[in-house]
Amino acid sequence: MLELDDSVPDEEWVSQLSPEEEARLVERLKKRDEAAFSQFVLVYQQRVYSLLARMLGNREEAKDVAQDVFLTVFKNIDSFRGDSKLSTWLYRVAVNHCKNKIKYLDRRNTRKHDVIDDTREGAVSDGGVIGGRPARPDEAAQGNELEQAVRTALASLDEEHRQLIVLRDLEGLAYEEIVTITGLPDGTVKSRLHRARAALKEAIEKGVGWKIAT
């Protein structure tokens, strides 16, 4: 029977698993423990979906790919050798699925890139707080404008650049994790990330028609 514990936070729980605990979880997943797999999905589905939505720029496609990612995990968990964290491996599976989907959609010329608008009222840098004080309306508006500009510019970047920015700056992954996920050498990740950020800045300036300056 599935035991649920309301007191334990979700992602925090998993991110703090000790290597031994993670190994036990993997063991249960390898045994195709249905309860463990269900909870694994519940813990990671939002992050995987969010990553895919930002990389694909299309919510429906992101949902489809996220389904495929978890099906792959269920089927191929035996191929996880424990060289990296389980979450890193999951991201790698997600990124590979995403690349395949992009290739497929590009071949069919059916790729749509919605600009995912997750702007909410009061959403400005640091959650509506600037320098420890609530943002003034003009600052909030400016922050939202920048956020929207970033979102639009991100959608216009090429896949490789967008992937690195999403992994590093939106998902907050460490360089070592990005190296594992992308299979690129450390130096390449750093130099490409630099180029990606520069391209993003340029795209923002081009898109909004103003120089980013204070």
Add this chain to the structure above:
Amino acid sequence: MEDRHVSLSDDEVRERFSAFHDGELSPDEAKVVRGRLAESPQLAAEFEAFERVMGGLASLASHGSHDGPAPTPRTQSLPPDPKSAAESSAKSGKEPGDAKREPAATPPSEQSGRHSVLPEDEAVDLLPDLQKTIHKRSGGKFYKTRASRVIGTRPIEVVAAVTLVLLVLVYVMMSYVSGLRPAEAPPSGAVQTGR
């Protein structure tokens, strides 16, 4: 310690904005970049612009993390493996799950909840479809009983038990209400006939 002097051109400083932002430069290089930013208003303005872009990204990334827990529709914790939970609690002398609540030794950049979460209306629930698909593709081997699936935050058995209890309560209440009605007096004629 060796005080190695590194000199960088403007373009070389620009090339290092990204690594400088991430704290990936060596202490010597970081010192030189800091010095160049202090002496060149042009470079300082460019770096400030770069930082604003990074601020916009951080703001996107922080959506959801400042507003409470991720908008997931169910309780999210892995079910404890009874055997391993017992082992670990015996080893550490702690209750199972205690270790999960201890603060993680994560770098500062990762302690600020920098994972992206889409807003509440974007919460996804992939599990029901996944369970159905796995059930179907495995030829009924996995998730074969409905009890192995969950409804909302509760297992289906709990939902069934609660429903059953509610039905019994309704039945009892109806019986009680009908039992309160005064018994109708038999017609007087009928009594006389009986005698």
